[in-house]
Amino acid sequence: MKLSSPFSSKEEVIPLIEAGANELYCGIVPNEYSKKYSYTLNRRHGYGANFDSFEELEKSLIIAHRKNVKVYITLNCFYVQEQYPLILKIIKKLIDIDVDGFVLADIGLLFLLRERGIKKDICMGTLGTVFNSKAVSFYYKLGVSRIILSRHLTINEIEVIASNSNKTELGVFILYEPCHYVDGFCTLHAPDTSKKIGQAVVAKNKNVSFISSHLAFNGSGCSLVDSPRFIFNDKTGKEIKINEKSFPPVISNNLICGACAIYDFNKIGISSLKIAGRGMPIDLKIKGTRFIREALNIVKKKDISKEHFIKEIQQLHGKIYGMMKCSGFNCYYPSVFSQKNNLKMR
């Protein structure tokens, strides 16, 4: 299984490769684009999540290629007609600096790349909303070489998809940054907060980040829509005010982990594991990459049982991340711990 890690500066390339990544991905939003369309070129929102210079990206590519590591560029938003000329211009520059492939969401862009005979690897990201093997077949016919499955699938559902889809490489998310809503079906706007201007002192001892933005909102989308104030009973027609805390919170723990599922993914034939991390600090990206690489080494051990594998992974997780207990709240694939087996979260 390949391990794909995110990066956002050339300084991160070597540490991530040394930690065990054998593929890297990143985003770029050139100023020419952000002036017109803000940060709508990809879904990598957050401080410093994107490159804005082709030169810096090219230097990163040279470093990665020297280590035989492929680099993919995320172009995983949905676009409208007037954006395509500029996006295609950006893609041309990316090809000139020798990127290895693209992570897409938009079928329009996929058609345009194919029309222009661009032969780079095309990966359909989770925004492609693949929940079944027929959807895999749909994208395969369009020339997609790898599909990242939706985060919202159980291990059994992934197994069924994989058993019916032997022509396409399948990937899954394994660590960090969950999305409570299906990301390809979520239209909550992520604020364009990538452009950091500096630090500002707003009050005595209150040092805050200073950014520029076209569209920024207080709070984050998911938490805003999951704090209901009133509940309406459809049968009685009565509406009552409720305590927000009585409602289950969204799954939003950034350190969410799915490493216990690697045993199953290995058996199922999943070909790549993806670590999320738009705008995440480099130390967490390295820590996560090292953790998953180590998990991949453990799963290769001859005759290791699932129980033994999970025990080792949970010990390793404790060693790397401290005392954070596993719960339904920070587990990507809780279906690993089904009632049919005796496996337990840490």
Next chain:
Amino acid sequence: MIEKAIFISKIANLKYMSSRYTRLYFGNEFCQKLLPSINELEKVLNYCGRKKLSFSLVTPYVTDEGLKDVEQLLIFLKNNKLRLNCEVIINDWGVLDMLNEKDYKLQPVLGRLLTKQSRDPRISSMINRKSQSLELMKLGNKRTLIFMMKPPSTLASYYKESNTNVPVIRDFLLKQRINRIDLDNLFQGINISPGKDNLFTSLYVPYGYIATTRLCSANPFQNRVKYHCRISFCKKECQKYTLRIENPVMLKTIFKKGNTIFFKNTKVPSQRYLKEKGINRLVYQPEIPV
């Protein structure tokens, strides 16, 4: 002439039917556990036959298990004795692949989960901002000073568009036998390029969907199971409750029913506007379609 359709997700809501509607949408877009049974589909088809209504079966995004259920409904629809001219609203590319693989003689329509629009209710006020400002905001858990720039006109136009305006996508949809696309009625307005092709547009009113999930919070809410918004656990509590969310940041009232959140835009565009935009069908939802 604008066709008027009504969209219901349960048989009991046939009570909303009136003579102004000539088409019935029935089914679910957001959850495979809410797909109608064959028995329910048969009842609704018979109703359509009696009332001389056209029929559209609404299908959700599905796993392989859900695909089997959708397949059974398609087979039933194909063999319906009334020989109604039936549409299938597609919200999963896999369902389209299955529909086109066999000759079901059913007309596919691109549902609103696959017609990409910017549905966040906050966008309308943000793109209409007339001046620059300096604001202190809480982004996630961090307080941040933001220099709010006036959005460029290109961005305002972007948020009104849909990817179904893109010629290369329209060509593809037509090749896939799709002849209609379904859109939501956005607060910021919509830009549609009424093409010279044969791809028609429907507009859903008054509810628009914002986001959907398989980590459904309806069940843990009712059953008080903390932190377990998970996939398999379902007692269809979504059929009992609707949540109304008033949030000063969200600016508009939003609703949550089951696994999906919605906005409500009661401003129905004028006939002239619809005609200008090439919209020839209005899909009215008397209730949130969950």
